[in-house]
Amino acid sequence: MNKNLMNVYGVDASKMKGTPLDVFLPETIDEVKRIVTTNKRICIRGGATGLAGGAVPENNVDVILDMSKLDKISNLSGEHRLVEIEAGVILDDLREYLYEFGLEFPVKPSSHMVCTIGGMIATDAVGNRAIKYGKTSHWIKWVEVIDCNGKLERKGITELSDYAGLEGITGVIVRACLKLSSVKTRTASLVKVGDLDDIVATVREYKRNTSVSMIEFLDKGISKKIGLEDTYHLIIEYEDDSGKFKGRDYDKLLAKRDEVYPLIASDGFVRIEDPKIMLDKFPKLMRWLEDRKIPTFGHIGVGIIHPCFDYNQEKCIPEMMKVVKRLGGAISGEHGIGILKKAFVEFNDKKILENVKKRTDTLSKFNMGKVI
Amino acid sequence: MVTKTTKPIPSKTDKIEAGNLMEEVAEIFENCIQCGMCKSICPVFKILKEERVSARGHAILLSKKILDKALFECTLCKACEQKCPLDLKICDAVRKGREALVLKGKGLKSNEEMITNIRKTGNPFGKNIGDNPEKLYCC
Incomplete structure (x- = not known):
């Protein structure tokens, strides 16, 4: 990509800035695998609506992996209230698609018009309706993740905590199966x-x-x-x-x-x-x-x-x-840690996150410099 | 028949004018917070799914005074302006950005061809297409 245009991919809604080494816009999961295996440092980007700098690359070190073109919705099961989506699907596009079938994905952050489901899973987005519907991770059956060696793996509920809410430091979320609820009159x-x-x-x-x-x-x-x-x-x-x-x-x-x-x-x-x-x-x-x-x-x-x-x-x-x-509170309830809140992470939490990172991203490839 | 066009060399005045336009454009985006609301309704982004051609992409580039031919991919439909919570005049900025590109001699070849054809034949195709269509004029 032309260097001028790369500037577009160096920012998100946090107003932090970086310059990517290169930008990739994969259209298939196989392309993501190829990009992961051929690059050393990868910064994963969804809708770039994050407010903590989670999608901002480190200057001239990270390549950007923009998931926007992975936007297929498939295997909707009205009976089981499940749908399979790729990570780049925008929440409002999914809501529009599901509306016809009388179904909806109930977690709704304020950026619902632009945010991608992959980003929502990575930050375990909460949204306005959390008192009734909880976090994004409560509505996931499984996720498919590409690890640092380019291997695609399906992770069920027991392993979900290694990916949901870890802001992409452990792997690239490419597909997910979401649980749905029926449309309500509000x-x-x-x-x-x-x-x-x-x-x-x-x-x-x-x-x-x-x-x-x-x-x-x-x-x-x-x-x-x-x-x-x-x-x-x-x-x-x-x-x-x-x-x-x-x-x-x-x-x-x-x-x-x-x-x-x-x-x-x-x-x-x-x-x-x-x-x-x-x-x-x-x-x-x-x-x-x-x-x-x-x-x-x-x-x-x-x-x-x-x-x-x-x-x-x-x-x-x-x-x-x-x-x-x-007062016994937490420093981040929904935006994530990203780059902006790294300094405020508790020592013990940091140790746990570091261990998860070591176990899952053995080549230190994904979103380095974020969260921990 | 397609008329051949030669790339115009920008004069000193054109360069100054382009510089002024870029100042105006950067001023429009001074308060932009890059929230991405504009992107949510952008018809070009909806199809291409590439941030570089989205309204926010143009805003990021123009606020840094970077001119790129990606500006010509905007439809100027103003949908982004409807969504912008700060009421920024995004399409005005894109239009000015295009003007600056042309003044700098970096306009699209196809556009230049169309303009030359309109001036010569009254239509963008450069062909004599009968009496029915009204003749177009270009400055």
């Missing part, structure tokens, strides 16, 4: 909450309702930015008719929610984090963030929040990570 409500402590009680109450599939939090500033009142808001999604927003109004509300990050990023709050925290500790962390005027939104139903930092506030991130750890 509605939503917008709830105003005046106080941070009230949010905890309100969220707990909604979580008891089994028809609730999403609880999203917007802080005062963000609510105002998207045209709501200057107070805290919760977006509640129901899988029945209980919500006030139905049909097109529901779609509009959810589209607004999906655009929250790009909107605040345009004000300079580009660096987005994803700490996960227990619900009762949420007010403490929120107060810490509000004192520093850091806009925050997130999937409060599962305790993942997204504080967004501008250039001057970025120095607060290590301090925030300390606060999160002190």
Whole structure:
């Protein structure tokens, strides 16, 4: 590929930059095998919507393996609610395909329009509906992976933890068999909450309702930015008719929610984090963030929040990570570690990851310099 | 009949104008956060599945003031602008990028041929195709 055009493949949504040595766009699994066997260092790329630099290559060292052209959907079984897909299938394309059959893949990150299933498995994406549907790995029957020697292997549920959520450091995910659920009619409500402590009680109450599939939090500033009142808001999604927003109004509300990050990023709050925290500790962390005027939104139903930092506030991130750890939380709930959060990985977690990497990627080929 | 065209040599003014256009284009993408929303609806990306021809691909290149013929693969349909949460004028930027490419003498040969044919015969094919079609004009 022409050197100018390679610049396109050196970035992702994290705004980190790198220059790839070369770029490959395989169309078949055999081509992936060939690329893996003939290259020393490979950076795997899906939709490049990652916010932690997971798809950014190391300067002039990594070749990019863009999985976008591996986009075949096959063997849909309505009876068993299973479908086989290649790693480059875009989530919304899959949803569109399945809709005709009254089925859906229920995990839905905000980047559902662009993200690939391979990337979702690699980061074990969570998404808005995690309170009801959990993580991507909960919806996988098996994955097919190419190891560092170019060998294709099928990994079942027992070995899935070596690949799902490990951000491609252990092998190239090329195909997967996904479990599906039936399409639901969804509605939503917008709830105003005046106080941070009230949010905890309100969220707990909604979580008891089994028809609730999403609880999203917007802080005062963000609510105002998207045209709501200057107070805290919760977006509640129901899988029945209980919500006030139905049909097109529901779609509009959810589209607004999906655009929250790009909107605040345009004000300079580009660096987005994803700490996960227990619900009762949420007010403490929120107060810490509000004192520093850091806009925050997130999937409060599962305790993942997204504080967004501008250039001057970025120095607060290590301090925030300390606060999160002190409160018993995790540094990354869904975006993954990538390059950006490497420094915050606990010593013990790092040791475990290193061992998995040594066992699976014996030639140190995949996504080197990421996660560990 | 296909008319032969010679590659134009860019004058000093053309080079300056192209430079100015590139400044304008880079300014359009100053706030781009590369979220990829534009890519989700790009019809060219939907078919080719190559980031280099997607709206985000153009944005990345143009923000770095890199001009490439990949710009000519955009359909200028403005679908990306509908999706862009920051309302960036992506197609305007692509058009300006193409203008700069032409001013630098790096336009597409086929486009140049079409323009020459229109100037000579009033149609892009360079053939006399009867009285029915209206004549096209080019500056």
